[in-house]
Amino acid sequence: MSAISPMPNMPNTTNTTTISTEGPPSRRNTELALLAFAVLIPCFAYANVGLAMDGEMPSGLLGYGLGLGLMAGVGHLVVRKFARYADPLLLPLATFLNGIGLVIIWRLDQSPRLQARKFFTASATNQLMFSALGIALFVAVLILLKDHRILQRYTYISMVAALILLVAPMFFPAKFGARIWITIPGLGSIQPGEFAKIVLAIFFAGYLMVKRDALALASRRFMGLYLPRGRDLGPILAVWAFSILILVFETDLGTSLLFFGMFVVMLYVATERTSWIVFGLLMSAVGAVAVSTFEHHVQERVTAWLHPFDAFKDGSSDQIAQALMAFGSGGVFGTGWGQGHSDLIGFAANSDFILATVGEELGLAGVMAILLVYGLIVERGVRTALAARDPFGKLLATGLSGAFAIQVFVVAGGVMGLIPLTGMTMPFMAQGGSSVIANWALIAVLIKISDTARRPAPAPAPSPDAEMTQVVRP
Amino acid sequence: MSELTLTVMRLGFLAVLWLFVIVAVQVIRSDLFGTRVTQRGSRRGGAGDGRAQRAQAAPPQQRQQQPPQAGGRRADRGRRGAPTKLVVSEGTLTGTTVALQGQTISLGRAHDSTIVLDDDYASSRHARIYPDRDGQWIVEDLGSTNGTYLDRTRLTTPTPIPLGAPIRIGKTVIELRK
Numbered sequence: 001m002s003a004i005s006p007m008p009n010m011p012n013t014t015n016t017t018t019i020s021t022e023g024p025p026s027r028r029n030t031e032l033a034l035l036a037f038a039v040l041i042p043c044f045a046y047a048n049v050g051l052a053m054d055g056e057m058p059s060g061l062l063g064y065g066l067g068l069g070l071m072a073g074v075g076h077l078v079v080r081k082f083a084r085y086a087d088p089l090l091l092p093l094a095t096f097l098n099g100i101g102l103v104i105i106w107r108l109d110q111s112p113r114l115q116a117r118k119f120f121t122a123s124a125t126n127q128l129m130f131s132a133l134g135i136a137l138f139v140a141v142l143i144l145l146k147d148h149r150i151l152q153r154y155t156y157i158s159m160v161a162a163l164i165l166l167v168a169p170m171f172f173p174a175k176f177g178a179r180i181w182i183t184i185p186g187l188g189s190i191q192p193g194e195f196a197k198i199v200l201a202i203f204f205a206g207y208l209m210v211k212r213d214a215l216a217l218a219s220r221r222f223m224g225l226y227l228p229r230g231r232d233l234g235p236i237l238a239v240w241a242f243s244i245l246i247l248v249f250e251t252d253l254g255t256s257l258l259f260f261g262m263f264v265v266m267l268y269v270a271t272e273r274t275s276w277i278v279f280g281l282l283m284s285a286v287g288a289v290a291v292s293t294f295e296h297h298v299q300e301r302v303t304a305w306l307h308p309f310d311a312f313k314d315g316s317s318d319q320i321a322q323a324l325m326a327f328g329s330g331g332v333f334g335t336g337w338g339q340g341h342s343d344l345i346g347f348a349a350n351s352d353f354i355l356a357t358v359g360e361e362l363g364l365a366g367v368m369a370i371l372l373v374y375g376l377i378v379e380r381g382v383r384t385a386l387a388a389r390d391p392f393g394k395l396l397a398t399g400l401s402g403a404f405a406i407q408v409f410v411v412a413g414g415v416m417g418l419i420p421l422t423g424m425t426m427p428f429m430a431q432g433g434s435s436v437i438a439n440w441a442l443i444a445v446l447i448k449i450s451d452t453a454r455r456p457a458p459a460p461a462p463s464p465d466a467e468m469t470q471v472v473r474p
Numbered sequence: 475m476s477e478l479t480l481t482v483m484r485l486g487f488l489a490v491l492w493l494f495v496i497v498a499v500q501v502i503r504s505d506l507f508g509t510r511v512t513q514r515g516s517r518r519g520g521a522g523d524g525r526a527q528r529a530q531a532a533p534p535q536q537r538q539q540q541p542p543q544a545g546g547r548r549a550d551r552g553r554r555g556a557p558t559k560l561v562v563s564e565g566t567l568t569g570t571t572v573a574l575q576g577q578t579i580s581l582g583r584a585h586d587s588t589i590v591l592d593d594d595y596a597s598s599r600h601a602r603i604y605p606d607r608d609g610q611w612i613v614e615d616l617g618s619t620n621g622t623y624l625d626r627t628r629l630t631t632p633t634p635i636p637l638g639a640p641i642r643i644g645k646t647v648i649e650l651r652k
Contacts, residue, residue: 030501037494044490048483088505089498096494336484362488369491376498383502469583469619470594 027088028080034092035076039069042099045337049107052338064106067128068099071135082142083451087384090450093377094428094443098131098436100370101429103337104357108350111343123350123431130433134440141444148449152392155206162200165192166242166259170249180252180423193255194425194438197262197407198445201399204263208270209391216271239263244287251297253288254410254422258403260284265402266395269385298420305420319345323356323415327367334363350431352423355415371412374427378405381446387453397449400442556609557637557650565646566592574611574650578604581643582616595620595644603635603650611635611650620644 381401
């Protein structure tokens with residue numbers, strides 16, 4: 001007797017549908033093609049700058065192109081080996097931004113106006129070195145972090161580490177009006193806030209994963225909003241107080257906004273309660289207004305934001321005014337590489353204000369393209385969060401891409417005069433070692449999560465159809 | 475460098491920049507993954523009537539309670555006291571009901587059966603229940619290993635099902651109810 005009975009006249013099954021999960025392909029070759037594209041565009045820009053400024057091909061083109069290509073190649077090979085199913089877009093987009101940033105920094109190094117400044121140092125070579133260090137950290141994270149869920153074990157250690165990273169700069173002298181640097185004599189200075197961003201995202205993800213039910217469900221409904229219980233408000237109040245403290249003692253509006261914003265985003269994603277967003281916005285508004293009334297540095301920033309062109313009258317820093325004029329003179333299509341006057345911004349033209357150079361030399365079209373690339377990175381991060389199967393990975397990817405988005409918004413908004421300027425750097429583009437290294441690490445964590453998320457699920461258990469039917473023995 | 479060359483390079487760079495963005499977006503477009511819905515064509519011809527199409531349209535594993543639907547009484551129009559639902563009264567699926575809407579219900583361990591039996595003594599395609607032209611529900615054994623029993627008798631031919639009569643398949647018992 002056969003186990004599987006024959007079907008003499010099964011009904012015909014026309015026009016039916018099967019819903020099955022489709023195994024995502026690894027997409028590594030797409031990534032390689034995009035990566036080649038992402039290396040060639042900055043090379044084009046580099047040649048363009050040289051041709052426009054000196055009338056000849058720049059001598060460093062080969063070295064620069066090879067350097068960027070080598071970094072991209074190493075990154076790609078490691079992704080191919082250690083994160084086979086990772087998202088194909090994250091690495092090319094980050095490489096592209098890093099390359100464009102290097103070109104702009106080099107272009108500003110060539111400016112005679114900046115070279116005449118007292119503290120001028122050519123920073124393109126340094127930045128290339130920091131980018132290489134960033135790629136090295138990227139590679140290290142991909143190789144050493146076998147699975148992002150391991151990070152979950154370090155939830156509270158991350159909290160302590162983030163606190164140390166954030167508090168440490170208080171004990172070092174202020175630089176440019178903000179205490180966000182740790183200065184090691186002879187070695188240079190690092191900006192721990194950039195690293196704290198990642199570490200804090202790990203803590204928030206681990207914490208909210210455990211506490212989200214209490215935060216989401218134990219609440220009263222009032223005027224259409226779910227009000228959380230008093231004791232569940234504790235963590236958000238603590239984070240809020242902490243970010244206010246950073247604001248007061250380190251006079252760093254950007255970092256405090258970044259951390260508080262990241263926490264609110266993750267809280268919202270974890271609990272699906274709109275009330276957290278309302279609370280967060282209210283609290284950050286109250287905090288910012290309160291601090292700006294008595295903190296001199298913050299007040300200065302707000303005044304410079306409200307009246308940027310007063311600088312020409314009273315002789316204070318005219319950076320914001322110059323940045324606005326750079327955007328204005330760029331128009332829709334820009335002046336072309338190397339032909340703008342964004343070097344008038346002077347100090348920090350190649351770090352905080354780097355977007356102004358894009359705005360002047362590439363115009364609105366260029367700024368939009370760059371912002372879209374940032375947007376695509378954030379989108380891939382959120383897509384990773386959607387595809388991730390574990391709540392910790394979901395929250396971590398959301399937090400990291402949320403922090404990335406907030407940072408881009410805060411910097412771009414500050415440079416364009418939408419919000420008060422804060423001392424933050426445009427991820428990947430701005431000159432600054434800590435920023436580029438930390439952001440490469442951030443991309444590495446996202447790539448690792450997306451690798452786990454997109455990895456095809458293990459084959460399902462063998463179908464019951466294949467088993468033998470047991471025969472009833474009377 | 476002539477003005478023209480520089481203008482061409484400037485616009486050319488913007489074009490390449492946007493091309494990069496567009497290519498990246500295209501990669502995202504081609505990267506949408508998740509569940510894929512495929513239309514299956516007619517797999518095998520057979521003696522089934524057109525109404526059988528709806529049988530498979532229902533999800534194969536209906537464990538949830540399905541209330542009998544008013545629109546599904548086409549088959550028993552003109553017949554009073556016709557059954558409206560099939561109830562599993564014994565076995566692992568006890569409590570499952572399937573509304574009878576004129577569709578063929580296949581029973582067995584095969585995952586595409588209307589009622590998937592998790593029962594070692596059931597065959598992959600064990601039996602089927604279908605209405606004949608008059609709307610009378612018929613049970614037919616599909617050559618199963620252990621047989622299909624209506625009350626105490628093993629089925630050899632397609633047999634009309636009286637209301638409430640137990641049909642035994644392996645350890646599972648089903649019956650038709652109003």
